[in-house]
Amino acid sequence: MTNTVLSPPPAPVEPRHRWLPFGDRSRSSRLRKVLAWLAGLVLVLVVLELLGVDVLGWFSDLWDALSAIGFGYLVAGWTLQSLKTGLTAFAWYSILRVAFPAGRVAFLQILAAYAAGVALNGFLPANLGTVVTLLMYVAIIPGANLPGVLGGMVVHKIFFSFAGAFVYVYLIVSASGSLDIDLPDLGGHPVLLLGALAGAALLLVILGRTFWRKLRGLWAEAVQGGAILAQPREYALKVALPSFGAWLAKLGVIAVFLAGYGITVTFHTVMSVVGSGSIANVVSVTPGGVGVNQAADVAALSGVTDTATATAYSIGQQLAITAWNVAFALVLVVWAFGWTGGKLLVEQSYADAKVKVEEQKVRRAETKATKRAR
Template structure:
């Protein structure tokens, strides 16, 4: 599963719309051929729960500090990926509602067509039944992941001669998390830069902040791509990941 996570992260770094999640499923299926795609997808969702809680808490903290742009500012930020939806709220709400409706219909269809659908979903969350095991085998590793993220941001701040503090590292992480809520661009490129320039306005010149933002994104993307595609090469014996995962994307037959 580690290889699946690394490979998916590498693809997500350069492909928008969470394309790397397909790779995660394909590699996880290779590692666990007896598992169903429904169970594996549920496991991926499970792994996002802790991340969502931590990211949400950080966003609330940033909102309380008053450092994030308000709704009246967001549509006008340069390179803000989903600013169009904020400038056209009614149409944006209609599109968002349509996406939610399609998701609900898809789940309903799967529940009817795939035998024991909900049982397979529960299998993906089975580890949560044992609280100590969940904390030990899932949460502990995710805490380590978040710690490494903050450490990376801290040292990147130092590398660009910006004030390297835990407070600033957390603010950068908030910007990174918010930029990937709607994956219209790979790794939230554009939105990330716009948020960082706003959050750290006055702390340094725009040139320095932009250099930091772009330099950080290039560094993170390069590392993720190298590690991710190395995992793909080791798994599929090819870097043509689209062709490699295509046979695995067929919908499971009922039963």
């Protein structure tokens, strides 16, 4: 009997897409595909221009914004923005890791999903990018569900709610003239004085009861995805502390770009921009808050610089940070999920996000119709 040596079976060839350069062993083929993609991209830009989309104008504005300040300011701003994104994502990672311990949450994937949402918020209205991020979390974490992730979001917002309240209180207290109102002399009118004090006390009681009901509601929502709240030390070190660092990085981004455009940087100036941005973010319905952010920043900086400089700062910072967010997210998504997997994940999450938003609109309309019928 002849001993035959069986050759090992050939290694399975990893499937690849014909039109993508990734995984192609031929250097010349990869080069041709890259050139073809670049040519296709140019063709898409030309078609968009013909359809009336001012793509070249956007790139021109971006170049003007980037060249208006020194490169060092851009590097500092982008570094702080990356730090902000990373710290915020780490807080999310800590929350989800405890909420779904069997899911084996990976930080890189959480970071990529969060960065993708931040980038999309630069183009989509009504913070739709945030919804995309939440749905990506549900998709990438085994055993995760949307109610649990929403509960985690409530926990994630606790620190930022206090930070936002601090900004508003500071601006109200420090507003010019807010504490210099000429009050009537009530010394000779004890009844009026007692009435004013009683009214103020009643107002405080009403506000306290209102906020307490909201706080109880937030706590009920946070229980499902907020398991980390049962571990105060873990929450303080791995959620609150990174969130505080992310908030400081956000202030740093604003300060860097203010300095880059020659605007005096003070604590009050930075707080004014933060407060105006928060309000603009709530009322904005335009993609990326374009226009609304500029109007809010001009109003916030009216006492320290002229309208033209404030507008240039606002547009420059938004364009520079948006461009960086897109590039940063693209690298992370490809790194974490691969080119094809990341593309499909973001596209599917975006489609699901639009469906969720439409469902919420329908529910609100039905609720209003029911109330009117009563």
